[in-house]
Amino acid sequence: MATSDVLPHATADHEAYRALDVARGRVEPALRSALDTLPEDMRHIARYQFGWIDEHGQSSDASGGKALRPALVLLAAEAAGGTAEAALPAAVAAELVHNFSLLHDDVIDTDATRRHRPTAWTVFGASAAILAGDALLSLAYEVLAGSGHPGALPGIRLLNTTVQELIQGQVTDLAFEQRGDVDVAECQRMAEAKTAALLATSCELGALFAGADRRRTEHLRRFGHDLGLAFQHVDDLLGIWGDPGITGKPAYSDLHARKKSLPVVFALNSDTPAGRRLGAHYHQPPTSEADLTGTADLVDTAGGRTWSHAQADRLLTSALGHLDAADPLARVDELTALAHLVTRRDH
Template identity: 40%
Template structure:
């Protein structure tokens, strides 16, 4: 593809999720298939390319959210989607490495509606598969000969460092007694926002855009991650498993202090006190979890979470407006931001 249709209609057709999928998935499949055979089999299963026997499968491979953001941001800074295709594929691999590891850490048995990789192949091999995806991701950006290679490689390494830091910090908050919104925000900025920031800034780094543009894109990614994660926490408690691909109330069962819970626990009321007592107990029966969910909602935790998520989305769009991107690409990114946070089609 040598030219881009920069009209709004043409851009939407070019950079639809299906287009990002067709551009990036072949790269992902090719690179993962070249891994050591056992690791390749596990990674291909996790990505939905194959079933547990290694036969072709029609399972979903994810929404390629970060790849779509990166290819759209590329047009915004005067690049073509193929100019960042390798980086977009690498970021999807890095993201999926965190999913493989998260499922093990959280003992989540389902991923995208089917058994998680660790349930099929065992935790030890799944850990190695996640590590292999991380190494492959970094190798892809380091080996790419395009402009801004050093800066992009540094951005990927920093994103990985932040994700690992956030994962470690989450254990401290989960087990400690001082969990609050500020601690929650920091974890989300590291675990979730870091990869979204990487998706948005990578094209600007390749295009040599100035620091003010990078700062605006970093701000957009930071707030987008917070908006997404807070609403994702709402879905964990009250969402539809057919949409999320996981059973509801996993965070409550693990006593993982998600945003609605933190907001509810902060409420100075008898309801908040009742919730606090149940939270520090060890009940995991369905009725116990349902009661906690009801108390979170009665305490205003759900309403507060939805309101704060909307505020972060508005802030993300404000930062996006300061990023000096081509208007059509900026408009398409705004649509993608809403789709990410609200799971709109």
């Protein structure tokens, strides 16, 4: 039985945070070495993105993120009977692709803060941030190609397919902003492409670099996919009701941007009085803090909040079912604890 099913939250959380810390400790030296191969200007922006330096190039201890995706690569590799060391290039590549997407997303969404400090594009300019993202994507493929691992070529193909999914997800997300008829199913497909795809690929890369069979690989991939979609539901909830001191983003950030996030789209399609009131003004820019608070209340009253909670719970259960079906040879406690941690709604 998984650790988080039998131990208090605090113990399970400790195990999850420890798994993230271990993954970060393993990946960061290799990640730093990879970034050292970039041209100086791109290297500077990339180091800022990872929280290692400030805008002036001075050493910084800012957050570089949770390291969730590299942790999933390494843990999945061990769960599939391989070693974390052999899967290290895949973990580095997954983290590079993730940060490529963040650099581009921040420019596209004109987000001013990430991880409690100014986004790279606000510091270095939009064009430079886009180019730095391109550099990270190119580097991800180079890290895999240079690993010499038998899984390198299929890993490159898998990662490339995933990047195409990420791009399509972003294109769809942007298109939603101009539409008033987005339904729940297509919003879920967008979230699968934008978020679930890379978490699924992270687990699949770990299994690939462990030489796992197709059955185990598929269940680990499904674990990552369902966990990723659950994570997006939680992230969308935090984008409306999250504490800015914890999320590192302004209050009601998704509502201010009029994002068609999962709880919002459910509310808009609810055919309730609150949903109809929401639809009548959601295409208009917010006018005040009270407007944003009222909009959040409409999403809640129309059922968006409750639905996303239920979906996150359902998807977490499904993810853990796939983890069990994969017959993991190791790290089941860490993967279970990590799944519970990233789908919590209070951080």
